[in-house]
Amino acid sequence: MESYRGARTALIVGAGMAGLTAASALARRGWQVEIAEIGSAGATSGWGLCLTGPSLRALDELGLADPCLAAGYGMSVITHVDVDGALTDEVRLPRLIGAERPAMVGMARPALYRTLREQADRCGVEVHHGLTVAAVDQEGEQVRVRMSDGTLRRVALLVGADGIRSSVRHLLRLETAVAYHGQMVWRALVPRPPWATGVHQFAGKVNTAGLVPISDSRAYVFLTENGVEQSILPDDELVPRLWKLLAAFPGRVEEIRSLAAVAESVVRRPVLTAFLDGAWNRGSSVVIGDAAHAPAPQMASGAALAIEDGAVLAQELECHRSIGAGLDAFVSRRTQRCRTLVETSVAIADLEQAQRHHEAYPLVDACHRQMAEPV
């Protein structure tokens, strides 16, 4: 079966934050958009994330900042606590969507995906699960895509939004290395203690821990384990191991530790980063989100870049006569901002591992301020 559906047709690979945002932003400008997502419907794991100001600003353009704030927990301050349990620093993040709304929001990932997916559905985007791309060829002004189910598409635009290990990036021969930084990060859902009204980060002698509220009743614990090999632990070892790692922290972490003993959805993931130097596009195809630039989670801003990419891509395609020119403009508008964030997140991860937390805090603060600049 072969389909060609006209000049403003887009196939997006990946229904993550970048893919769903790009899909809605394009569809709102009159594009006919289809998404191929390899995972099954509702497969998102239940851990939380923190959406900083630039994410909220980009979501606000799609009319989604308020639904996200309603589904999550709005906050404006990051509190840093040192190895002895003393408060050392408070970062007040810029309120990018107005003084009356919070600077950031903590959310459960499924709640964010639900919000983005409902918007895509409202915009008429078709989402196919269990589907991916097998081959890509530029044919004149169109991209010819062979799908994993044997069907063919001819579209004006192909967007690879398929994450750090992007297959589309590989099919377009836009190669980049994925780096591991000697850190494994933990996330665990726990009840929210009443004092947790912002992000708290605790520096330990070896590791870093913290707490982020994601609703009135729930929060997630995070822990960064330093200087370890990349590995996978059996599920039944996760809670006891996290509990043991949290025992090394004084003060409030002891309370968090007792909550972690009954945690749901405990995950442990490697800190991986990637940055695609040079072009992110070839012909009428482009990669966006983590497929082009994946920062370490220390700046809590990978989602911001992914969501912004979707919005900026649609804007640039709108104001250029050809897809190629629109994609060139998109890449040149995004490169420096994304490079700065990826490089800063790696520098913070390195300082964290070297226990040089006091040098990391101003870097975090300065980078958040830089990210607050217009996109």
Ligand SMILES: Cc1cc2nc3c(=O)[nH]c(=O)nc-3n(C[C@H](O)[C@H](O)[C@H](O)COP(=O)(O)OP(=O)(O)OC[C@H]3O[C@@H](n4cnc5c(N)ncnc54)[C@H](O)[C@@H]3O)c2cc1C
């Ligand atoms: C532990 C951890 C904590 C984090 N915390 C934060 C945080 O608090 N705040 C923040 O802003 N960022 C955070 N990030 C980063 C953030 O999660 C990413 O930057 C963001 O998810 C990138 O979105 P994306 O859509 O580009 O990629 P992804 O979220 O990876 O989505 C890619 C999508 O493509 C699909 N896919 C993959 N391969 C294929 C294929 N071949 N064909 C079709 N579909 C495919 C996947 O199933 C997925 O749905 C964190 C990252 C990690 C690892």
